[in-house]
Amino acid sequence: xxxxxxxxxxxxxxxxxxxxxxxxxxxxxxxxxxxxxxxxxxxxxxxxxxxxxxxxxxxxxxxxxxxxxxxxxxxxxxxxxxxxxxxxxxxxxxxx
Amino acid sequence: xxxxxxxxxxxxxxxxxxxxxxxxxxxxxxxxxxxxxxxxxxxxxxxxxxxxxxxxxxxxxxxxxxxxxxxxxxxxxxxxxxxxxxxxxxxxxxxxxxxxxxxxxxxxxxxxxxxxxxxxxxxxxxxxxxxxxxxxxxxxxxxxxxxxxxxxxxxxxxxxxxxxxxxxxxxxxxxxxxxxxxxxxxxxxxxxxxxxxxxxxxxxxxxxxxxxxxxxxxxxxxxxxxxxxxxxxxxxxxxxxxxxxxxxxxxxxxxxxxxxxxxxxxxxxxxxxxxxxxxxxxxxxxxxxxxxxxxxxxxxxxxxxxxxxxxxxxxxxxxxxxxxx
Numbered sequence: 001x002x003x004x005x006x007x008x009x010x011x012x013x014x015x016x017x018x019x020x021x022x023x024x025x026x027x028x029x030x031x032x033x034x035x036x037x038x039x040x041x042x043x044x045x046x047x048x049x050x051x052x053x054x055x056x057x058x059x060x061x062x063x064x065x066x067x068x069x070x071x072x073x074x075x076x077x078x079x080x081x082x083x084x085x086x087x088x089x090x091x092x093x094x095x096x
Numbered sequence: 097x098x099x100x101x102x103x104x105x106x107x108x109x110x111x112x113x114x115x116x117x118x119x120x121x122x123x124x125x126x127x128x129x130x131x132x133x134x135x136x137x138x139x140x141x142x143x144x145x146x147x148x149x150x151x152x153x154x155x156x157x158x159x160x161x162x163x164x165x166x167x168x169x170x171x172x173x174x175x176x177x178x179x180x181x182x183x184x185x186x187x188x189x190x191x192x193x194x195x196x197x198x199x200x201x202x203x204x205x206x207x208x209x210x211x212x213x214x215x216x217x218x219x220x221x222x223x224x225x226x227x228x229x230x231x232x233x234x235x236x237x238x239x240x241x242x243x244x245x246x247x248x249x250x251x252x253x254x255x256x257x258x259x260x261x262x263x264x265x266x267x268x269x270x271x272x273x274x275x276x277x278x279x280x281x282x283x284x285x286x287x288x289x290x291x292x293x294x295x296x297x298x299x300x301x302x303x304x305x306x307x308x309x310x311x312x313x314x315x316x317x318x319x320x321x322x323x324x325x326x327x328x329x330x331x332x333x334x335x336x337x338x339x340x341x342x343x344x345x346x347x348x349x350x351x352x353x354x355x356x357x358x359x360x361x362x363x364x365x366x367x368x369x370x371x372x373x374x375x376x377x378x379x380x381x382x383x384x385x386x387x388x389x390x391x392x393x394x395x396x397x398x399x400x401x402x403x404x405x406x407x408x409x410x411x412x413x414x415x416x417x418x419x420x421x
Contacts, residue, residue, distance in 0.1 A: 004404060006202045007411075009195070026192045026258070029201060031404075031411035043188050046181065047265075066131045 009058040010036040012043075014050035022054050030055075122323045127253040130196035138322055141315065142252050143197050144213070145324065147204045150190035151215035155208075155389050157183045159223040160232060168226060175272050176229060182269065186262045193254040209394050217375055218305040220383030227280050227287075227294035233273015234347075235295070235302035235340065241266050242336040243306060251323030274343065281348045288348070295344070296352045303367070304375040306333045312372070334364055341365045 007029040013022035025044050030036035036055040044050065064072055080086045089096050114133045121128060128134055157180050164180065167173035191201040207213040218236050223229065244266065247259040280291040307313060307329035319325035327335070337356070344351050355368035377383065 004202065004401065005408070006200050007404070007408065026189060027195065028188060028192060031407040032414070035407060035411075042181075043185050046178075046185060063131065066129070066133070 007031045010040070010055040011058050011061060012036075012040045013054040013056070014040075014044055015052040016050055018051060022052065025049075027058060122251045125323075127256065128251050129253045137318070138324075139197050141319060141322070142255065142324065143194055143199055143204075145315075145319075146190055146194040146197075146255055147199075147207070147213050148215060150187045150194060150204065151208045151213060152219065153183045153187035153190060155215040155219045155393060158389055158392055159219055159221070159385075160229055162223050163226060163229050166226065167229075172276065179233070179269050179272065182265050186265070189258040189261055190255075193252075193258040196254045205397065209390070209397060211381070211390065214379065215389075216305055217378040217383065218301050219389060220378050220385045221297070221301050222385050224297075225290050225294060227277065227290040228298065230273045230276035230280060230291065231294035231298040233269050233271075234277050234343070235273075235298045236305070237266055237269040237273060238340055239302045239305050239336050241270060242332050242339065246326040246332075249326060255324075274347070277349070278347055291347075292349050295347075295349045299351050299353065300370060300374075301378075303333060303337065304370045304372065306336060308372055308375065333370075337365050337367050341367075 008031070009027055009029055010033075011027050012025050014025050015022045028036065028039050028043055030039050033055060037053055040053050040055055045053070076082075115135055118128065118132070118134055118138075121132075128138075160176060160183075161180050164173060164176050167176050191204060194204060195201055204213065208215070218239075223232070241263065244259055244263050248256055248263055250256045250259065277291050277294070280287040282288070310316065310328045310330045313329050316325060316328055320328075341351065341356060341358075353368045355366060357366055359366045378386070
């Protein structure tokens with residue numbers, strides 16, 4: 001049985017209900033996209049957890065590297081003025 | 097200051113800055129994700145534990161699957177099929193979590209079939225009567241839940257997330273088992289006797305499946321420091337007993353432990369000493385069904401080979417269907 005080539009890995013994303021984005025739920029092996037979808041339905045939506053499924057070949061995902069996460073996300077670290085709480089507003093203004 | 101994670105590391109281990117960062121994440125109760133740097137021991141330990149857990153779910157389908165065709169009603173049959181399907185699903189969530197650590201599911205399955213990785217001792221016991229299905233749900237799944245709930249906060253993200261899904265689904269497993277045993281226990285004299293007999297046989301193996309006593313547990317201290325394990329085997333065992341002992345009273349069934357009684361002072365149930373020698377024997381391969389379970393798993397793998405080959409051949413012939421949807 002070891003001679004078999006394992007079927008490719010797919011990442012599974014599920015929209016749990018209308019109005020929400022697809023979320024990553026896990027992965028599975030399947031020989032093609034159609035079977036990946038069917039397997040995803042059986043593995044990840046046995047209790048109506050989804051109304052839509054995406055499957056993406058895992059090999060197609062490009063990810064940021066955790067080793068450079070500090071420098072990669074640095075540019076946002078020193079810009080508190082991007083947040084509304086940075087600004088002081090006179091008390092008289094009730095809502096802004 | 098030495099961080100908690102290094103308690104078992106040798107003294108020559110010069111503090112690697114990456115290891116310090118890793119342990120700092122764990123100590124501040126953050127999660128480790130697959131592409132983060134991690135010590136080899138952490139990776140190996142998790143692969144071993146997650147694989148064993150996945151194998152347990154897969155092999156665990158066998159004792160219950162044994163009763164699907166003979167379930168006493170359509171309702172019980174539908175429930176049992178749903179439960180066994182869930183076990184397959186749980187196995188897949190867990191293999192998926194293990195694969196994020198850089199192993200392939202097929203390698204793990206080969207290791208299981210070669211007897212180089214294990215599954216839970218409990219599935220080496222036979223299901224002799226229909227009442228065993230109820231007893232498994234109530235006791236075995238009860239013990240599994242006790243063990244699994246703390247794993248939802250395990251330091252490794254993919255494992256913790258898989259356990260959240262598993263725990264949500266397991267609660268149905270335990271309740272259906274309890275309900276089924278309750279019906280038998282409150283049925284005819286013969287049904288009651290059958291339920292009692294099942295509890296007599298499954299009680300101690302369930303108490304033992306939470307692992308060897310803390311004094312003999314080989315992996316515990318390091319797993320605790322790494323945030324993989326949160327409670328010791330004996331703590332989990334006490335928790336399990338405290339949960340099921342009062343439930344047994346409601347079931348009208350008597351656990352086969354003459355020493356089981358509420359201890360007001362401790363705020364816990366006292367219980368007898370489990371036969372850890374038996375646990376060792378069963379884990380070591382000499383339980384009532386070890387060979388049968390292993391042979392069945394191998395046969396299922398081999399019997400399914402043509403299906404996998406056909407699906408692969410179809411995918412090669414119809415590349416359009418393989419393109420990203």
